[in-house]
Amino acid sequence: MGAVAVSWEISLHPEVEAWYLAICVSDPDTSDLIADALDQLEHEGPAAGRPPVDRIKSSSYHNMKELRPPSTGSTEIRMLFAFDPLREAIVLVAGDKSGQWQQWYREAVPLADKRFAEHLAAVKEK
Template sequence: MEVQDELLAHLHLLACRGPALGRPRVDTLKGSRHANMKELRFSVGDGVWRVAFAFDPSRCALLLVAGDKGRHQ
């Protein structure tokens, strides 16, 4: 439940701050074929999590995919 709790806390922050939420929690996703892709970043335990998302025209965040970056090394 730690990852889910941390993700929910970061999503709440993203919902409150919207596109104004910046580094270190949110940054532009580099290397994407699609414009304006972002990634939400957070750490839990020994995991480093990334959530790819984009804002729709009404500035609602659309979550696309999430994963633990540290487990892919």
């Protein structure tokens, strides 16, 4: 008997979805790398680890992680996400941190925490 393949649900915050759709138009190579990384996360779920996934230590949530898609050389894409109680990965913030290594996290992590808190409140209401 073979192993059963499990895939995990991945949802993009509306602002992340808009950002991604813009990347699809402006930089198709990068959008392909992002799609591949999201596919890998969908297949590996919370077990995904380095190098494509790492924990965000400065987050208020112990399960906040970053997805690091491979780069075309001109970008350093980071996508902050967390798995919710329904076992769905919610991609909360995404962007290109090239040239702003620490500043990007100082802005992105609090925003991801805020969006995840809002998401958890909405899940709890259902």
